[in-house]
Amino acid sequence: MAIELVFNIILGLCFAFYLFTATQLPATDNPIDILGAGGFPIIIGILGLIVLAMVTLKVVKDKHHVHIPMFDLKLPEGRMLVVNVILLAAYVALLDVLGFAVSTALYLFIAAASIGYRKWGRLVVFSLLTATVLVVVFGTVFYVPLPRGVEFLRELSYLIY
Amino acid sequence: MKSKKIIAMAIVTAVMATLVGSASAQNYPRRPVEMVIPFGTGGASDIFARQYSEIASKYLGKPLVAVNKGGAGTIEGLLYAFGAPADGYTIMEITPSLLIVEAQNKSSVKFRKEFEPIMKVQSDVVLFGVAAKSPHKTIDDLITFAKANPKKLKIGGLSPGGLDDYIANGFARAAGIQWTYVPYKSGSELKAAVLGGELDVYQDKLISFMSLASGGDIKPLVVLHDKRLDVPELKDVPSSVEKKVNFTQGSWRGFVIKKDTPPPVKKIIIDAFQKAYDDPAYKEMEKKEMTNLIPGYMKADEFRKSWDTEFDAYATIFKDLGLVKQ
Amino acid sequence: MDIILQSLVAVFNPMTFVLVVAGTLFGMICGALPGLSTSMAIILCLPFTYSMDPIAAIVLMVATYVGGACGGSISAILIKTPGTPEAVATTFDGYPMAQNGRAGEALGLAVTASAFGTIFSAFAMLVASPALAVAALSFQSAEYFGLGLIGLSCITSIGAKNQMKAVLSVLIGLMISTIGLDSINGVERFAFEQPFLLNGINYIAVMIGAFAIGEVYKNIEEFRHRDNTLRDEGKVSVKLMKFSEMAKMWATFVKASIIGTIIGIIPAAGGSIASLIAYGSEARDKNATPKFGEGNPRGIIAPEASNNACVGGSMVPTLVLGIPGSPVAAVIMAAFMIIGITPGPLLLRDQPIMLNAIFLTLIAAALLLFVGGRFVTSQFGHILRLPYPLLGTLIVTLGLVGAYSLKNSLYDVIIMFIFGLVGYLFDKFKYSSAAVILGLILGDLIENSLRKQIIIGDGSAAGFVTRPVALVILVVAILTFVWPSISKMMSKKKPVAA
Numbered sequence: 001m002a003i004e005l006v007f008n009i010i011l012g013l014c015f016a017f018y019l020f021t022a023t024q025l026p027a028t029d030n031p032i033d034i035l036g037a038g039g040f041p042i043i044i045g046i047l048g049l050i051v052l053a054m055v056t057l058k059v060v061k062d063k064h065h066v067h068i069p070m071f072d073l074k075l076p077e078g079r080m081l082v083v084n085v086i087l088l089a090a091y092v093a094l095l096d097v098l099g100f101a102v103s104t105a106l107y108l109f110i111a112a113a114s115i116g117y118r119k120w121g122r123l124v125v126f127s128l129l130t131a132t133v134l135v136v137v138f139g140t141v142f143y144v145p146l147p148r149g150v151e152f153l154r155e156l157s158y159l160i161y
Numbered sequence: 162m163k164s165k166k167i168i169a170m171a172i173v174t175a176v177m178a179t180l181v182g183s184a185s186a187q188n189y190p191r192r193p194v195e196m197v198i199p200f201g202t203g204g205a206s207d208i209f210a211r212q213y214s215e216i217a218s219k220y221l222g223k224p225l226v227a228v229n230k231g232g233a234g235t236i237e238g239l240l241y242a243f244g245a246p247a248d249g250y251t252i253m254e255i256t257p258s259l260l261i262v263e264a265q266n267k268s269s270v271k272f273r274k275e276f277e278p279i280m281k282v283q284s285d286v287v288l289f290g291v292a293a294k295s296p297h298k299t300i301d302d303l304i305t306f307a308k309a310n311p312k313k314l315k316i317g318g319l320s321p322g323g324l325d326d327y328i329a330n331g332f333a334r335a336a337g338i339q340w341t342y343v344p345y346k347s348g349s350e351l352k353a354a355v356l357g358g359e360l361d362v363y364q365d366k367l368i369s370f371m372s373l374a375s376g377g378d379i380k381p382l383v384v385l386h387d388k389r390l391d392v393p394e395l396k397d398v399p400s401s402v403e404k405k406v407n408f409t410q411g412s413w414r415g416f417v418i419k420k421d422t423p424p425p426v427k428k429i430i431i432d433a434f435q436k437a438y439d440d441p442a443y444k445e446m447e448k449k450e451m452t453n454l455i456p457g458y459m460k461a462d463e464f465r466k467s468w469d470t471e472f473d474a475y476a477t478i479f480k481d482l483g484l485v486k487q
Numbered sequence: 488m489d490i491i492l493q494s495l496v497a498v499f500n501p502m503t504f505v506l507v508v509a510g511t512l513f514g515m516i517c518g519a520l521p522g523l524s525t526s527m528a529i530i531l532c533l534p535f536t537y538s539m540d541p542i543a544a545i546v547l548m549v550a551t552y553v554g555g556a557c558g559g560s561i562s563a564i565l566i567k568t569p570g571t572p573e574a575v576a577t578t579f580d581g582y583p584m585a586q587n588g589r590a591g592e593a594l595g596l597a598v599t600a601s602a603f604g605t606i607f608s609a610f611a612m613l614v615a616s617p618a619l620a621v622a623a624l625s626f627q628s629a630e631y632f633g634l635g636l637i638g639l640s641c642i643t644s645i646g647a648k649n650q651m652k653a654v655l656s657v658l659i660g661l662m663i664s665t666i667g668l669d670s671i672n673g674v675e676r677f678a679f680e681q682p683f684l685l686n687g688i689n690y691i692a693v694m695i696g697a698f699a700i701g702e703v704y705k706n707i708e709e710f711r712h713r714d715n716t717l718r719d720e721g722k723v724s725v726k727l728m729k730f731s732e733m734a735k736m737w738a739t740f741v742k743a744s745i746i747g748t749i750i751g752i753i754p755a756a757g758g759s760i761a762s763l764i765a766y767g768s769e770a771r772d773k774n775a776t777p778k779f780g781e782g783n784p785r786g787i788i789a790p791e792a793s794n795n796a797c798v799g800g801s802m803v804p805t806l807v808l809g810i811p812g813s814p815v816a817a818v819i820m821a822a823f824m825i826i827g828i829t830p831g832p833l834l835l836r837d838q839p840i841m842l843n844a845i846f847l848t849l850i851a852a853a854l855l856l857f858v859g860g861r862f863v864t865s866q867f868g869h870i871l872r873l874p875y876p877l878l879g880t881l882i883v884t885l886g887l888v889g890a891y892s893l894k895n896s897l898y899d900v901i902i903m904f905i906f907g908l909v910g911y912l913f914d915k916f917k918y919s920s921a922a923v924i925l926g927l928i929l930g931d932l933i934e935n936s937l938r939k940q941i942i943i944g945d946g947s948a949a950g951f952v953t954r955p956v957a958l959v960i961l962v963v964a965i966l967t968f969v970w971p972s973i974s975k976m977m978s979k980k981k982p983v984a985a
Contacts, residue, residue: 007916011659018662018677026674030341032312032946033938037674040934041665048658055651068915069708077708084707085908088700088883092900108880115707117876126877134888142523142531144892145195145228158192201894202530208821215534230895234668236682237896268682315943321673343942344671346935349754349804349811356808357624359943368824372809376832449827484673 004066008056015052019045080115087111099149099157100139105131135161189249189426190223197253199238201231205285205366205450209414210254212446213282217437221430225252234320235259236268243270247419249426252279255417257324257410257475260468264475265322266486273472277422278464279434281415283447284457285366286390287328288398289316290374290381292355292363300383300404303362307338314340316362317351322484328364328410331478332385332401335408355379366412368451385409390454410474413457415464431461494843497542498851506543510550511852515859517551518558519570519867521695521889525555526818533822541826542840546848548819549802553852554859555815556758556795557601560787561860564593565723565867566882568699568889572691573758573794575928576766578698579921580779580786587782591726596784597791598725598860599733600740602853604792607744608751608799609849613842616835619752620807626753628940629950633960634750635933638760640967641767642922649917656919660926661933663688670931671938683898690927692890696903697920699886701910703879710875723868725860728784739769739785740792747793751800757813758797759928762790771967780921799849805830806842 022041070085072078091107098106108127117123138144139161148157196214200206207229214225230238235258245251253276263272289300297303307314318325321344329342343360345351348369355363356378363370363379367390373379375394384390386409387402401408416434418427437443438458447453459467479485497503510532517528528551536544559574564581577597584593611619626634642653666677667687678684733740743765750761769789770779779786801812802819809831811817823830828838835842870881890903910920944950951957 004916007912011655015662021677025676030672030942032341033671033942034946035934035938035941037669037672037676040937041662041676044658044661044665048655048662051651051655051658055655058651066915068912070704070911077710081704081708084704088904088907091887092897092904095900096897104884108877108884111880111883112876115710115876115879117874123877126873130881130884134884137520138522138888138892142517142520142527142892143226144522144888145226145895146888146891147897202526202818205821207530208533208825211530211533212537212825215537228895231686234685236685237894240682313945321669321671326673341942343939344673345939346670347754347814347817349817352808352810353624353754353804354627356810357627359627359939368829369809372824372829372831375829376809378808378832446825449825 003068003071004059004064005056008052008059012049012052012056015045015048019049083114084111087114095147095149097150099153100146101131101135101157101160102149102153104134189429190221192250193224193226194221194249195228195245195251196225197238197242197251198227198229199231199235199242199253199255199259200229202229205369206254206256206414209283209450213437213443216440216442216446217433219440220433220436234267234323235262239268239270239272242419243275245419247421249418249422249430251419252430253417254414256412256414257327257471260472261322261324261327261475261479264472265479265484273468275420276417277420277427278461278468279416279418279427279431280438280461281413281457281459281464281467282434282438283414283450283452284455285368285412285414285452286455287364287366287385287411288370288374288381288395289332289383289385290363290365290370290379291361292358293378293380294358295361295380297361297382298380300399303382304336304338307333307336307340311339312341314361315343315359316340316364317343317345317354317360318364319346319348319351320344322479322482324410324412325364326482326484327475327478328385328408330482331410331474332406332408334478334481335401336406367454371451385411386455392451392454411455415459490839491843494840494847497840497844498546498847503543503546504851506547507550507848507851508855510547511554511855512859512862514551514554514556515558515561515856515863516554518555518574519561519863521562521568521570521699521885522691522892524571525552525559525573525815527892528555529815529818529822533825536822536826539826541823541828541838542844544822544826545819545841546844548822549798549845549848550852550855552798552815552819553601553605553795553849553856556605556798557598557791557856557860558863559794560597560601560791561594561863561867564597564787565590565864565871566699566885567702568695568882568886569691570889571758573762573797574790575690575694575759575924576762576790577787578694579766579770579790580781580783582698582702583780584782584784584787587777589782590723592728592784593782593787594723594725594860594864595727596733596787598856599727600743600788600791601795602856603740604744604747604795605798605849605853605856607741607792608748608796609846609853610799611748612799612803612849613846616803616807616842620804623752623754623804623812624808625956627954628936628943629954629957630753630960631756631932631936632940632951633957633964634756634760634764635929635936636964637960637967638763638767638929639925639933640964641763641770641925642919649919652917653919653922656913656922657926660923660928661930662926663693663923664927664930665934670935671942683896686894687931688902688927689890689893689899690924691893692899692902693906693927694920694924695886695890696906697910697913697923699882700903700907701914701920703882704907704911705914706875706879710879723864723871725857725864727857736785736788739788742768743789743792744796747796748800750793751797751812752803754804754810754812756932757801757815758794760932761797762794763925763928765789765793767967771970795853802845806834806845807832809834 022038025038069078070081094103105127148154198210218225230241242253316329354360381398384400517523559571560577562570563574563577567582746765747761801816804810804812805816811820890899
């Protein structure tokens with residue numbers, strides 16, 4: 001229950017901040033636009049806080065226990081999840097540095113290994129093949145300008161897509 | 162194992178060696194060139210850039226690949242083109258929207274400072290009209306009504322603070338009237354709003370205007386130009402200047418490249434784009450889009466000068482509207 | 488008669504027929520790949536149309552449109568990632584049904600419903616184009632507002648488990664929808680000086696995050712406790728249900744197709760809104776087994792029939808008025824202009840073959856969906872037989888490419904990443920990610936049309952009541968909101984009375 005209360009408090013803060021920002025929006029220069037830029041958000045903000053209060057009340061009353069493995073690092077699957085979230089974050093962050101092809105192949109390899117895949121030979125083939133197929137399909141067939149990375153990786157990528 | 166490594170290294174070095182100097186002019190272009198379109202897919206500007214790229218690639222010798230970066234009202238495209246190296250492999254399409262973004266001080270990258278013109282290709286003319294069942298028969302009727310009932314008339318357009326907003330308010334200022342500008346999300350919504358009677362005044366670029374006007378659903382009232390248009394259906398439609406409203410803004414399309422691109426590379430691009438402009442395929446395309454009616458073509462220097470004049474006009478109106486970011 | 492013969496020849500000569508096949512298949516593939524929308528598929532066809540005759544060009548584009556509208560359901564059902572915006576609602580029941588081991592049937596339903604919707608709307612277009620187009624114009628801001636509210640009333644069905652939390656989820660979605668440039672007066676709202684927030688938050692990126700990525704997290708966590716080979720249940724292929732079983736659900740097919748056709752005809756709302764509203768109107772049935780959201784077949788039929796019915800519907804105002812009925816139709820209209828034909832009232836008079844040719848293309852493409860569906864699904868089937876560590880990571884990369892290629896922007900990928908975490912937590916706390924998406928998609932329509940109507944009414948909201956169509960829609964919307972609680976009260980009273 002405690003963790004759900006924390007979650008609700010965070011939600012509450014979001015709504016309160018949203019409501020506050022909405023009231024600070026500049027007044028409209030068009031007098032017949034009665035709601036203006038802030039009107040609709042203010043309605044949403046107030047409704048949100050009311051409903052959140054009702055939900056919280058129910059949470060306190062019901063005392064349900066919610067277990068979230070991601071926050072429980074003692075569990076192996078909890079650690080696995082956290083590792084995967086970090087891996088995905090790293091993947092996203094590296095896209096513009098290493099380029100799409102390299103970072104995708106790396107991500108596929110490391111992430112699959114971190115979830116427990118151990119057939120290394122197959123894994124290497126899988127990551128390289130998938131990265132290639134994605135680059136060919138999206139990059140060359142459908143002309144999606146995939147991230148290219150920096151420096152010589154950028155130059156190399158021009159040879160492929 | 163070792164020998165494999167050495168071979169791999171050798172290949173990489175060889176590739177690198179060929180890539181060095183890829184920016185030099187003798188062998189430009191060695192690979193496809195990106196055409197950055199700072200708009201979403203499917204709009205008039207997108208289609209124009211794609212078609213023009215097709216024609217120009219014939220003369221450039223390598224394909225021009227369209228890259229749509231339509232986010233944040235052209236800012237994302239601007240930032241993308243700015244982020245690419247100044248080697249001639251990234252060309253950007255521009256319209257008045259990029260100058261407007263700068264006039265409103267919305268982007269940290271100053272467009273006029275960071276880019277150099279290639280050429281302005283075409284101009285588009287804007288018309289005002291009303292639904293066929295509207296009580297206003299001529300532009301004089303409309304102006305008289307607007308003077309008697311300030312802010313009563315509703316004129317539509319796309320996006321707040323964009324070119325349409327500028328045209329609606331600029332015209333009103335020049336004519337000494339006041340009306341309310343209502344922004345819509347898409348051209349189809351806007352057209353439906355006019356035909357359905359929600360909006361009083363319809364503004365659009367010539368070609369899409371014609372799709373409604375030729376069927377008689379929309380009555381054209383005025384052409385924002387200094388003379389009448391050479392189109393049979395529109396020969397009775399007065400121009401704004403003839404009606405003593407000195408306002409003639411329309412849209413236009415051109416191409417730019419990042420500043421400090423090596424001059425020889427720039428020359429190759431300008432030549433290719435010029436040849437594309439002279440190509441019969443482009444003339445055909447221009448005719449179908451009806452963008453050949455008023456002169457738009459400008460060489461690079463002239464184009465650069467026109468930016469400053471337009472920029473000042475945008476800055477004045479948008480300051481009035483309170484849309485310039487401090 | 489002459490015209491019909493001419494159009495038959497125009498569509499069914501070998502060259503053009505190849506285009507119908509190619510278009511349908513190409514559309515389906517693009518639709519099934521996350522991030523490649525139907526509009527993009529048509530744009531990619533454009534260079535080929537320059538040299539074609541007008542009829543052939545239009546045949547190709549319309550077939551692509553039909554294929555794209557159906558293709559999105561394949562990835563929605565199999566990997567919980569809608570391939571196109573139109574397939575958003577298909578994930579709600581499609582994925583659970585696939586989880587229950589009925590992926591083949593789910594796909595079969597999606598294809599059948601898509602074909603049905605397309606054919607239905609094709610007939611509507613052929614028979615009643617001019618009249619329908621004029622009727623579409625009675626849809627203005629006030630009516631759009633009502634339509635948005637009807638769409639929101641879906642929450643009463645989506646969030647059957649925990650109503651309060653579902654309502655809160657919708658409010659969160661509405662909150663996110665207000666981020667970005669205000670569409671009426673251009674004020675920056677909640678953007679905090681970040682240029683990438685100016686255009687708002689893309690709901691597809693949110694959806695890929697909350698659904699696909701969130702689901703992968705969930706599976707990683709459960710994976711250790713599960714048999715490794717659970718997914719290797721053999722080949723996935725399109726399984727058509729028995730005709731008699733499908734006939735039982737005829738009402739759903741017809742209702743969804745009508746909704747889709749109408750929403751296709753009115754401008755400013757396309758397949759995604761049509762499928763949400765069709766889904767909502769179906770999911771109101773609380774006694775359905777299995778429950779909606781847990782793999783009810785009708786939850787697949789409704790969105791799929793309606794988003795394909797949108798295709799024919801959206802061609803109506805495009806051809807008759809020169810006003811595209813959906814974003815995709817807008818691209819097709821732009822292509823019309825390149826070819827040198829101006830859509831509008833004169834078109835049907837000058838080019839009488841056009842309407843019939845489009846009609847025939849719709850029918851042919853609808854039937855080809857069955858073939859295309861089998862082909863694309865069998866390709867996807869290879870992927871699904873991978874062991875989970877590989878499948879899960881592959882889904883993540885596919886989702887990432889999908890989010891990236893929406894606007895070719897890394898920011899959408901970041902949004903996807905954030906909502907992956909949000910989706911995971913929402914699932915744990917029994918909030919509804921589907922309801923967030925609902926609020927996010929409709930928030931813009933609702934706020935925008937509400938404020939526009941007030942401006943049009945010179946500062947008065949009277950228009951909502953004085954416009955008859957708007958009034959009817961609003962009353963229906965309010966009833967849908969209130970009905971569940973009324974019926975609950977009544978059913979509580981009944982036992983007492985008995």
